[in-house]
Amino acid sequence: MKHHTTAARDHFTIGQLATLTGTKPVTIRYYERTGLLSPANRSAAGYRLYTPNERDRLDFIRRCRRLGLGLDEVRALLRLSDDRAAPCRQVDAIIHRQLEQVRERIRDLQSLERELERLELGCQAETVEACKIIEALSRRDEPTPV
């Protein structure tokens, strides 16, 4: 008859949900505040109580976040996933756009990487006086060549 024990299988406190989903309680409350999660039911004392359904929803959100999607994109995906008749194209578009952005960031970072490697190799000095890195960072732009 253990119908209200701490670790019920059918509802969790915010801390339990946090552990289950690898989130922090503050983050979960933040998601609620910003409309990603709908307001949770409350216990008599005002504690948030979550169901497995809400756990699934949070898992969904966390997977999206791990893909680097912003909360707006997550919101869009949640809305789409709730509308089984929606065109799948819109889902692909979000993923596709994200992929493009990730690739662009990779390209940017790779050019940064090369630049930093070049800088690091350049310097064998003892003091800042002769440091090639500082020199490279300080080099004044050539006056406009005609």
Place this chain on the structure above:
Amino acid sequence: MKHHTTAARDHFTIGQLATLTGTKPVTIRYYERTGLLSPANRSAAGYRLYTPNERDRLDFIRRCRRLGLGLDEVRALLRLSDDRAAPCRQVDAIIHRQLEQVRERIRDLQSLERELERLELGCQAETVEACKIIEALSRRDEPTPV
């Protein structure tokens, strides 16, 4: 005798400095507020006036920023570059650390990229109903296998 003409070679307004360095006036003021630039001299009317030296300093900052360094690191590099006797090692350490971080971010993004590619290829459906992407994002974790 044009000693106070608009585009003097020896001092600039904030807007001119902004154009010269590819920064925005607000950003320059922000750098001043946060101590990256020392408070500028003012004209009679209270306009900030900059010298070529200050232009060089801002160029230095911008080059650091383009390397992805945070303002704290920039501050450290500025301090080092002002102290010609400081050990060059500290400069290298900052660059080295940044390089490591960039490489780590590249690795993270590349694994994101693979994940997103996998997702994108998986789906040929028409509606969300059968969408493999949504399915992958919604997949409930297997119950702990013994």
Place this chain on the structure above:
DNA sequence: GCTTGACCTTGTAGCGACTATAACCTTCAT
């Protein structure tokens, strides 16, 4: 001289996705 418009000044608030702190309340085990 007057207006226009570009530029400058300050202060304040917002971005994204949290994180931290404070002050307090509830639950549970000893």
Place this chain on the structure above:
DNA sequence: ATGAAGGTTATAGTCGCTACAAGGTCAAGC
């Protein structure tokens, strides 16, 4: 009964800007 752990709210901070708003200054054209 007490204390730890964990829940509640509200508020402010993070980073590196960016976007107002409300005003003062300056050069040019009429």
